[in-house]
Amino acid sequence: MKIPFYDYARMNASEKEYVWPRLEDVLSRSDFILRDDLAQFEIELAKFIDAEEVVGVANGTDAIWLALIAAGVEPGDEVIIPSHTYIATADAVRFVGGIPVLVDCSDDHSISPPAIEEAISTKTRAVIPVNLNGHACELFTISDLAKKNGLTVIEDNAQGLGARLMGKSTGTFGIASTLSFYPAKNLGCYGDGGAVVTNSTEIGKRIRQLRNHGRNDEGEVVTWGFNSRLDNLQAAILSSKLLHLESSIEKRRSLASQYCEGLAGVEQIKLPAPPTQGTDYFDSFQNFEIEAENREELRQHLTKDGIGTILPWAGKAVHEFDLPGTKVMDLSNTNKIFKKIMLLPMNQYLTNDEVDAVIKSIRRFYRHE
Numbered sequence: 001m002k003i004p005f006y007d008y009a010r011m012n013a014s015e016k017e018y019v020w021p022r023l024e025d026v027l028s029r030s031d032f033i034l035r036d037d038l039a040q041f042e043i044e045l046a047k048f049i050d051a052e053e054v055v056g057v058a059n060g061t062d063a064i065w066l067a068l069i070a071a072g073v074e075p076g077d078e079v080i081i082p083s084h085t086y087i088a089t090a091d092a093v094r095f096v097g098g099i100p101v102l103v104d105c106s107d108d109h110s111i112s113p114p115a116i117e118e119a120i121s122t123k124t125r126a127v128i129p130v131n132l133n134g135h136a137c138e139l140f141t142i143s144d145l146a147k148k149n150g151l152t153v154i155e156d157n158a159q160g161l162g163a164r165l166m167g168k169s170t171g172t173f174g175i176a177s178t179l180s181f182y183p184a185k186n187l188g189c190y191g192d193g194g195a196v197v198t199n200s201t202e203i204g205k206r207i208r209q210l211r212n213h214g215r216n217d218e219g220e221v222v223t224w225g226f227n228s229r230l231d232n233l234q235a236a237i238l239s240s241k242l243l244h245l246e247s248s249i250e251k252r253r254s255l256a257s258q259y260c261e262g263l264a265g266v267e268q269i270k271l272p273a274p275p276t277q278g279t280d281y282f283d284s285f286q287n288f289e290i291e292a293e294n295r296e297e298l299r300q301h302l303t304k305d306g307i308g309t310i311l312p313w314a315g316k317a318v319h320e321f322d323l324p325g326t327k328v329m330d331l332s333n334t335n336k337i338f339k340k341i342m343l344l345p346m347n348q349y350l351t352n353d354e355v356d357a358v359i360k361s362i363r364r365f366y367r368h369e
């Protein structure tokens, strides 16, 4: 049995039935830029998240960058982010002239609220909690902390779509949040795509102008801007896939339960919290991130069994890239977990038999049969 980490061909085949007719429909109308499919998708997604407004942009990195600009972050401002994140979060801060302040994570691998508090200086302007792996950060605590210290909160929700904390959707806690529709994300398009989500009419208006050369609704240039629009074709694809998002998340949650039950008792592994009902957290399992002893040997063993795994961010936290212009806080927990973390196959296209094969292979490796 071959189990690749992510099987794009399988994704494509399983969605063909509802995505391809939609493509044909858009192509037959030659509707390419800022058309109805985009406007409709923005409304549908806002409803799904329970947010006022969604503005489609070119990708998830642009989404963070534009949200920072719209929120008024300026050159020299410090922006607190976790070091356990995609380089994109730091890139966005850097390209508004800000200083990425890299802080530690908690035991659940999410940004640590005490570490945020410790990193606050007179220059701190904003904080970007990143809802990694489909798991919400301590967003209520972080919101309170931010309010107390006059900081702007922008959630990087590229991995958190569909996750909730005490019933409240991730992506609705700050002044804005951002999404990525990279193909392997929970809601992925067939290329690059992203969005800014907000409950602020003012931020929504600014993002709409920024993404389209500073133009207002009448097409008049009223401010400086860029070109960062979500393609109408991609919006149509996303719109057809959005109808299946809830069931995809349910499937991921059931596979996560299977992993948690199947790997219980293997003391060399630390698992994420299982997707139990009735708890404060509703995780959408964008990824299944574990901590494993003898990680390199385990990965080799899995590869021999035909099972693909990957390391988060190819194995390096942001501070390990040694880029100039960052401020690095105490990262002891991040450094500790980065020797152990890895991602097991996790997506809605996997079968129970495949997940079972992964579990068996891991148990064999640790002689826990």
Ligand SMILES: *Cc1c(COP(=O)(O)O)cnc(C)c1O
Residues within 6 Å of the ligand: 059, 060, 061, 062, 085, 086, 088, 089, 130, 156, 158, 159, 179, 180, 181, 182, 192, 193, 194
């Ligand atoms: C995927 C991702 C992004 C941005 O993705 P794009 O490839 O630019 O769409 C940003 N942050 C995190 C945490 C991500 O996982």
